Amino acid sequence: MIDTTDTRIPDGEARRLRLDVEKDGIGVLTLCRPAALNAWSWESTRQLGVMADRIRFDDRIRVVLLRAEGRAFCAGIDVGAPGGGIEGESGSARSRAYYEGIRWAHERFAAFARLPQPVVAAVRGYCLGFGFELALMADLRVAADDAVFALPEAQLGVAVDAGGDLRIAREAGAGWAKFLALTGRRIDADTAHRLHLVQQVVPGAELARSAHDLTAEIAANAPLAVQSVKRDIDAYADHGLGAALDRVAMSAALTLTSDDAMEGFTAKATRRPPEFRGA
Numbered sequence: 001m002i003d004t005t006d007t008r009i010p011d012g013e014a015r016r017l018r019l020d021v022e023k024d025g026i027g028v029l030t031l032c033r034p035a036a037l038n039a040w041s042w043e044s045t046r047q048l049g050v051m052a053d054r055i056r057f058d059d060r061i062r063v064v065l066l067r068a069e070g071r072a073f074c075a076g077i078d079v080g081a082p083g084g085g086i087e088g089e090s091g092s093a094r095s096r097a098y099y100e101g102i103r104w105a106h107e108r109f110a111a112f113a114r115l116p117q118p119v120v121a122a123v124r125g126y127c128l129g130f131g132f133e134l135a136l137m138a139d140l141r142v143a144a145d146d147a148v149f150a151l152p153e154a155q156l157g158v159a160v161d162a163g164g165d166l167r168i169a170r171e172a173g174a175g176w177a178k179f180l181a182l183t184g185r186r187i188d189a190d191t192a193h194r195l196h197l198v199q200q201v202v203p204g205a206e207l208a209r210s211a212h213d214l215t216a217e218i219a220a221n222a223p224l225a226v227q228s229v230k231r232d233i234d235a236y237a238d239h240g241l242g243a244a245l246d247r248v249a250m251s252a253a254l255t256l257t258s259d260d261a262m263e264g265f266t267a268k269a270t271r272r273p274p275e276f277r278g279a
Contacts (some may be wrong), residue, residue: 002042004104007050010036016044017051025219026061027055027117028213039078040130042101062219062226064213066121073123073147074131074233090256091257098253102161102167106245109162113137114234116227118218123147124204124212128186133164136171139230141197142211143189144204149197157264158275161252163245171196172238208258 009015020028029051031038055061068074086101088094112119121138127149135141135149151168154158160181168179172195180187189201202210218226255261259279267274 002046004118006046007053009047009050014043016041016047019051021058021060024216025060026215027058027061027064029064029066031054031066031068031074034068034072036078037070037126038076038131039075040134042105045108046104049111052108052111054116055117055137056111061117062223063215064115064117064119065193065210065215066108066119066134067211067252068122068124070125072125072131073121073127074128074129074134075126076131076152086256091133094257098256099249102249102252103246105162106249107139108244116189116230118226118230120211120215120218122207123189123198123247127153131160132163133160133162133167136167136197138162140199140214142200142207142214143192143204144207145201146188146204147189147192147198148186149189149192150184154182155184155264155274157258157260157262157274158255159248161248161256163248165247166241166244167231168195169195170241199203202211205268252260 009017015032018030018032020030022028033039035172055064086097088097105235118140120145121135121136121141123135123141123149127135127143127147129150131153132149132151151160151164165177165181168180176195179185189193189198192198193201200210200214260274260276263276264274
């Protein structure tokens, strides 16, 4: 695992996120690993939590614009590193370590999703696995017409571990959440819009301007009123989410330590169909 007490954001190749504060009250939070399609990791989660803590008490920031460099928003996790640094002398010890690690990650995600400032996500290209889950943590989503969304975890032998399927159930209904999470199917931006998973679809060339304009429109409103609206709607929409996320952490811990998970990741890395045994 990583040093969960570290509050530094490194420079160079180790940087996963960059925060720029604009004079009009917009904080631009950028995923900045375009060469890796902004693939996510434990370190990305740590940096997201650090950024959330900084944004929360920054009076200059009225709204957050979440964006990504390159041709993909986030293509998911690095399938070449299924262990993610989790170790243990036995299967149960590894499950316990995963459970606590995922609970820690959920706390970082909650700090981001529950920011007092609204978050607008600008999504282009691949938005897969955790990338989809991260976008769903935003309050509003603007998608380019080339955006592709999916939760492929079941194809790798693991549970959806950041609550993305729960958020889809909240926005689109339980049936669609099960359809997407159980099949791993990819959907395009228009389908995501029809399912109320994104609020706007725009041509790719217009994504940056459209997302920024929406963010600026919100930032121009009274900050206390905006933050109150967000809190009130979330209080209604998220009822029961906390208890469900604890179940998610346990499900993820059990599946991530399974033989099927190792088979799923190995098969993906070697570009062959997996042979799952239910073990």
